[in-house]
Amino acid sequence: MHKKQKGEAAVITLVIVMILVMVGGLFFGLPLWNRWRAGIGGEAELRQAEFNRQIATLEAKQELESAEYLNQAEVLRARGVAEANRIVADGLGGPDGYLRYLWIQGLSKGSTPQVIYIPTEAGLPVLEAGKR
Known part of the structure; x- marks a missing residue:
């Protein structure tokens, strides 16, 4: 039994270690x-x-590129409108004829009543003469 106790003590010691x-x-x-x-x-x-x-840098670069393209598109649109206005104005006898044309177009499209001032001989408008 003594040998068995030594073995158990060795195992317990080994477990503790x-x-x-x-x-x-x-x-x-x-x-x-x-x-x-x-x-x-x-x-x-x-x-x-x-x-x-x-990612933030790439997004900023894309926004810059997009803004540049939008700027170019806006400049091209403005040039196109300016060229179209010049062509129409030249065809109608100059800027006065074009303004008269735009005024007539506005009258034909307008559905709301408008007050129109007509210049007189002295260059002064008749101010709403019918209302008084």
Whole structure:
């Protein structure tokens, strides 16, 4: 029996030593593990921040490019309108004829009553003579 007790004592001692080694390993290993995990997390956050910055930069470049194209389109539209107005004005005898044409077009399209001032010989308009 003495031999059996020595074997059991050796096993118990071995288990206690193993538990102490594991606890010691945890005391030493957990801080290292936490530092390593924090470093990995920090690197991931840094990569995410860089990626977000690249996305913001690309979006800003696309907005700038879009604004440039819209600007070019607006300039082309304005040139087209100016050219069309010049052609019509020249065909109607100059700017006065074109303004007269636009006035007539406005009268034919307008559905709301308008007050029209007619210049007299002295260059002064007759101001709403029918209303008084």
